[in-house]
Structures are given as structure tokens and as C-alpha cells.
Amino acid sequence: MEEFLSQAHIARIATVKRDGSPHVAPVWFLWESGELIIVTYADSLKVKNLKTDNRVAVVIDISDPGKGVIIEGEAEISTDRIEEMMRKVSAKYVKPEELDDYLESLLKVSMLVIGVKPKKIITWDYSKGE
Numbered sequence: 411m412e413e414f415l416s417q418a419h420i421a422r423i424a425t426v427k428r429d430g431s432p433h434v435a436p437v438w439f440l441w442e443s444g445e446l447i448i449v450t451y452a453d454s455l456k457v458k459n460l461k462t463d464n465r466v467a468v469v470i471d472i473s474d475p476g477k478g479v480i481i482e483g484e485a486e487i488s489t490d491r492i493e494e495m496m497r498k499v500s501a502k503y504v505k506p507e508e509l510d511d512y513l514e515s516l517l518k519v520s521m522l523v524i525g526v527k528p529k530k531i532i533t534w535d536y537s538k539g540e
Contacts, residue, residue, distance in 0.1 A: 411479055411533050414470070415441035418502045421470045423448065423524075425459035425485075433459055439470070440499045445525050446481055449496045452520035460485050466526055475537035482530040488523045495523045 421439045424432050435456050440447040446468060450456060460466070466485045471478025496516055497509070504512045 411531070412441070414477065415439075415479060416502075419470050419472060421446070421448070421468050423456060423526075424467045424469075425456045426463040426465060427455075427459055428462055438499050438503050439468075440495070440502065442498070445527055446483075447495055447499060448524040448526070449492065449499050449516075449521055450524060452522045457487060457522055457524070460487055460524065468526060475535070477535040477537065478533070480530075480532040481526060481528045482532075483526050483528045486525045486527070488525060490523065492521050492523055493517070496521065 418438075420436050422434050423437050424434045427433050433455055435454070437448045437450060437456075464484045464486070466481075466483060468481045469478060470481075493513075496513055500512055500516075501509060
């Protein structure tokens with residue numbers, strides 16, 4: 411699982427809207443010290459949802475061979491270490507020679523860090539018959 415989560419897969423985070431319906435959004439992520447880290451726009455719908463209900467489910471999966479991870483837990487929104495976390499998360503997905511320019515563009519907008527502490531983790535790997 412650790413190796414799988416260290417790769418540049420897209421995660422999908424599900425949050426709960428005010429009316430109780432789900433909202434799912436694709437995100438980049440970092441798995442660090444048993445916590446899922448997401449950096450996102452401060453005015454995003456997922457952030458608005460988390461301010462009223464911090465329960466989340468996150469799926470990271472690939473189809474060939476079918477494997478993935480589902481993380482259920484509670485999210486915490488933070489303004490701590492935004493630049494550090496932006497660099498760490500982005501470094502998984504952006505070419506090294508483009509990273510500084512990419513980060514410079516992100517620093518022009520208000521960003522937040524979402525940390526998800528897992529309460530439940532489900533993994534599967536169909537290539538191993540699991």
C-alpha cells in the first residue's frame with residue numbers, strides 16, 4: 411500500500427454537501443506518516459463541505475491490474491505548512507524543471523491543506539487474487 415500511494419495516481423475525495431448529498435472531486439495527494447495530504451483552493455466546494463461536515467472517503471485506484479485503496483476518515487483543514495505541502499504534493503505530478511513555475515502560479519491564489527486521518531483503510535489487488 412505504501413508503494414502504491416507513493417505513485418502519482420489521481421485520488422477522488424468524497425465530501426458531504428449541506429443537503430446531505432455527496433460531492434466527489436479528483437485531487438492530487440501525498441501519503442505521509444499515515445495521513446493523506448491534499449492541497450486545494452480555499453474556495454473549493456470540498457473545503458466548504460468540510461467546514462460543515464468533516465467526514466470523507468477517498469479512493470485511489472487503477473484499472474490494470476485492478477488495485478487500489480479506500481480511505482475513510484475525518485479531514486482537518488489547515489493553513490500550516492502550505493508552501494511545503496504544495497511542493498511535496500506537486501513534486502509527485504509535475505516535472506522537476508516545471509515545478510517552480512507551477513508553484514509560483516499556485517501561490518497567487520488562496521490555498522489550504524486538507525489532512526485526512528484514516529479511521530478505516532480498505533485495499534485490493536486483483537493481480538494477487540485479493
